[in-house]
Amino acid sequence: MRSLLANSAPQMTVDLAAELGSVLTSRSIGQQVRERITSAAAAGEGVVVSFAGVEAMSPSFADEIFAKVDDSLVQQGLIEFVDVDPTLEAIIRFVRAGRTSQAAG
Amino acid sequence: MAVEEVRAELSGGYPIEQMDRLVRQLQNLIEMDSPARVTIDLARLAHVCPAALALLTAVAVRLVEEGLLEEGSTVDGPRSPLTARYLMRMDFVRLITREEQEEPFERRDDVGFRPARMFSGADDYHRVCADMVAALGERMPADRHSIASLRIALDEIAENVVHHAASPIGGVAAAQGYPKKRKFEIAIVDLGVGIQASLKQNPAYADVSSDVDAIRLALKKYVSATPERNGGTGLFVANLLMEANGGTLAIRSGHGAVFSGVEEFAFEREIYFPGTMVALRARTDNPLDINEILTREFGPPDDS
Numbered sequence: 001m002r003s004l005l006a007n008s009a010p011q012m013t014v015d016l017a018a019e020l021g022s023v024l025t026s027r028s029i030g031q032q033v034r035e036r037i038t039s040a041a042a043a044g045e046g047v048v049v050s051f052a053g054v055e056a057m058s059p060s061f062a063d064e065i066f067a068k069v070d071d072s073l074v075q076q077g078l079i080e081f082v083d084v085d086p087t088l089e090a091i092i093r094f095v096r097a098g099r100t101s102q103a104a105g
Numbered sequence: 106m107a108v109e110e111v112r113a114e115l116s117g118g119y120p121i122e123q124m125d126r127l128v129r130q131l132q133n134l135i136e137m138d139s140p141a142r143v144t145i146d147l148a149r150l151a152h153v154c155p156a157a158l159a160l161l162t163a164v165a166v167r168l169v170e171e172g173l174l175e176e177g178s179t180v181d182g183p184r185s186p187l188t189a190r191y192l193m194r195m196d197f198v199r200l201i202t203r204e205e206q207e208e209p210f211e212r213r214d215d216v217g218f219r220p221a222r223m224f225s226g227a228d229d230y231h232r233v234c235a236d237m238v239a240a241l242g243e244r245m246p247a248d249r250h251s252i253a254s255l256r257i258a259l260d261e262i263a264e265n266v267v268h269h270a271a272s273p274i275g276g277v278a279a280a281q282g283y284p285k286k287r288k289f290e291i292a293i294v295d296l297g298v299g300i301q302a303s304l305k306q307n308p309a310y311a312d313v314s315s316d317v318d319a320i321r322l323a324l325k326k327y328v329s330a331t332p333e334r335n336g337g338t339g340l341f342v343a344n345l346l347m348e349a350n351g352g353t354l355a356i357r358s359g360h361g362a363v364f365s366g367v368e369e370f371a372f373e374r375e376i377y378f379p380g381t382m383v384a385l386r387a388r389t390d391n392p393l394d395i396n397e398i399l400t401r402e403f404g405p406p407d408d409s
Contacts, residue, residue, distance in 0.1 A: 025235075026227075028228075055250070089401070091395070091403075094338070095338065097403070101327050
């Protein structure tokens with residue numbers, strides 16, 4: 001895991017595969033994870049979300065984590081996604097494009 | 106006052122393609138809104154696909170939950186031992202006949218895998234889908250990407266039931282592997298408002314005028330009744346998976362029936378089905394890989 005937050009403190013690490021397994025599904029679980037990391041980051045705690053060991057995720061789960069997350073927290077470096085397998089990048093693009101398309105009406 | 110008698114008789118086989126015959130033969134039960142003594146005659150039943158199993162279970166569960174079964178309601182079991190063995194794992198048999206009554210055929214609780222499972226909320230649909238796909242994976246020759254992708258597709262479809270269907274009984278999921286035919290089927294049925302009524306909650310789709318049009322719309326990406334919460338991705342992704350696999354996605358909702366994938370056709374049916382039935386029929390000798398199909402659709406990984 002390579003994190004740009006490594007020198008900032010305090011820091012929380014969320015190991016998704018360890019918590020939820022290698023296949024991430026369910027919007028409600030994704031929502032719970034998003035709320036947890038957003039809440040910590042909004043309180044000033046750096047959050048590293050590790051995707052090490054994650055082989056697949058559902059669009060709903062990905063939507064909650066990557067498309068609905070408060071982007072300003074990511075831009076500020078308070079939330080960082082690490083070890084995302086390249087095979088998961090298409091689904092991330094897919095759900096982000098969905099939110100962009102909805103926002104555009 | 107005499108107790109009303111309602112009878113439904115099923116015979117022969119019920120593959121996905123003949124779901125309309127099943128809907129027609131269950132119509133008396135589907136439309137029941139006052140208590141009656143119900144007989145479900147399965148004596149001449151030969152085969153039910155998972156969608157038929159799920160529908161039968163959903164209809165029976167509604168009758169029980171709404172208190173519509175008078176004393177003496179029963180299921181006459183199939184004469185075929187193979188069909189009886191399959192059906193003995195169905196919860197609807199126990200539900201219709203009640204615990205204290207003699208069941209029409211032997212029920213074994215040690216079988217483990219139940220081909221039909223119910224779910225009602227955000228917590229249990231996830232567990233039911235995971236269990237069902239894991240059990241199917243133990244019985245079918247499938248790689249882990251296929252199992253993961255199937256679980257994702259099923260989870261997304263079940264989530265539609267929880268978020269959109271307003272189904273009085275939740276949903277019923279059913280699965281069956283056919284190793285010799287190198288395929289499996291998996292289905293989810295609810296008795297909710299149907300796809301058209303659900304989509305119309307979104308003003309953008311208020312003018313959808315037929316169930317077939319509503320189903321076809323729901324298969325497109327980012328089409329959702331509640332875009333602020335949901336992404337409109339579930340049926341789109343399930344359809345992509347079936348197309349890439351050489352399988353079939355079959356949807357029946359309201360008057361509409363749409364088959365997509367290797368078989369492509371759509372009908373407006375005469376008989377109304379209150380709710381939504383989604384069935385996947387996939388090949389086990391072709392891959393099911395959600396990462397691959399989405400990469401094909403949305404481009405390769407960045408080089409950076």
